[in-house]
Amino acid sequence: MIKNRTAQGYLLNTLVIAALIVGFAILKNTFGKAGDFKLIFAPSIWQCCYLIILAASLNLTLGFLGQLSLGHCGFMAIGAYAAALLSLAAERAGIYEDKKGAAFILVLTGCILIAGILAAIVGLLVGVPALRLKGDYLAIITLGFGMIIVNIINNLPFAGQEGLALGSASSSLYKNGLGFGTTLKVTYIWVAIAVTLISLAMMFMFVRSKYGRAIRAIRDDEIAASASGINTSYYKVFTFAYSAFFAGVAGALYACANATLSTSSFAFANGGILNSTFVVVMVVLGGMGSLTGSVVAALIMFFVNYQIKNGVWVRALPVWLQNVFNFPMLVYAVILIIVIMFRPKGIFGTYELSLRNFISDIKHSRQLQLEQKQAKEEVRSNG
């Protein structure tokens, strides 16, 4: 019974993803020659991909495990630098000449994997002491760890404060190592999409297994979880490291999508799109405990960010508002406040968008609303 319904779901999801990819390929071929795709859509897709992985991976700790971590971008920085430096080393060792062919794909895959593993190891080292704390204290200590990581990278002789672009390792990532130019971003766009899909699938499998049940139990009531035989510290540290792994993978994609790497882009509160608060906003907006919610929220936040920076309509606004938009953090803060006021559980809550159950879920929620309405009316008529 269970298995058949699940098989249906897998089949449906695979079909839809395949249809999306085919549709995308047609779009790409139609508009591929025009500059728009190369200059706007392809970089946007890269950015969306690492944002989706980043948001979904933080959701594992924040939404499913219920532990507020503010150092997520620290793990991403580790992934980004690991991937960039590794690819530079591989190029210098002569493993690949130009960014084509099987050797380069192999290096690319290796870089992404090792970036994730390295981030996971650091996540483990941070998680063991940090996860003894809870709530605000954990938030502060992870914030601290995030800053420490960025500072350590800053002071590495081969990475350098000025970032990899001007550091001693290489004149520019753009010409060496990962760091795709616009043409390569179009060529390797499938890498970004494939990595995102695989990462999401891995997170779904994790959540829908004993691991997911255990960590949601810990989120709901840690004392009851340990009284039910769940080794809470093991599952907490494991999830923290698992989530750091995907932050590292997102970092590797970031390194691919950018010509230069600089630690300031991973700092806690920079003006850009990549800071730990921004990631938290994405998770809260999408719904803590909903991976599909994180995906949607990442896309929304990307769109907001893009419009603030590049939207034509912005120029029509009064000057003071344009000045506010120069500090995107303010805009994100307002978004966060609005979400918390009007929809404290986020867009999706803990609901997972499911293609198989989409229609029946809508019917179900309609019915619930109707029942609630009726119950209220009954109370009113009785009163």
Next chain:
Amino acid sequence: MAETKRIPILETKKLGITFGGLVAVSDFNIQIYPGELVGLIGPNGAGKTTVFNLLTGVYKPTEGSVLLNGEVLNGKKTHQFVNAGIARTFQNIRLFRQMTVLENVLAAFTKDISYNMFDALFRTPKFWKTEKALHEKALDLLSIFHLEDKADSIASSLPYGQQRKLEITRALATNMKLLLLDEPAAGMNPTETAELLECINSIRNRFGIAILLIEHDMSLVMNICERIQVIDYGVTIAEGLPEEIAKNPKVIAAYLGE
């Protein structure tokens, strides 16, 4: 058989704990034999729940020891106590509120699930087999308390009485030998209490487990407990059969004042 029956499943020796200078429990000795139902009573603040916390590893005893089947459990963590075979419910219900009824029970199976990360990621046959078996087992356990229809409801949406029952079901799912019930009838009306009593008896018969019960409802305690231990200010003041306890002048004094 007579010989093996004399070995207590749970034994504490001079168990005690002090918080700062306050002696919460001292010199607490109890033996519980397989299949027995023992009551632990005492006035408010007597230290009953503290005893439970000592028996489940939430607090570490400052003196004495806890033995389960002869194995010393001192210094172990709560989940290791559960693995050894002691499960409990809480005075103020602690469910996994945002999870479904079924998931609440499934979560308690976690320690017995042998598949690993690889099986979970690649959905191996072992994964499906384990999950399917556990689903059936969980529904089977839920049917004891007639909760199987509610399997897909969110735990916090259940009425109070059913939340209590779900908590007991979850404790049963840990596959324990000794069940500690902390005021299971608190906040229940007489009908619900009677129903609960029936359920406690039926799970005892079905699983052959020992139960240690904290309860304020005297009719319930006197009805179902085979032995009763009374504590006041952390000290055992009486133990014995229900009839003896009811007549014990020390117990009457502790409850009603002298």
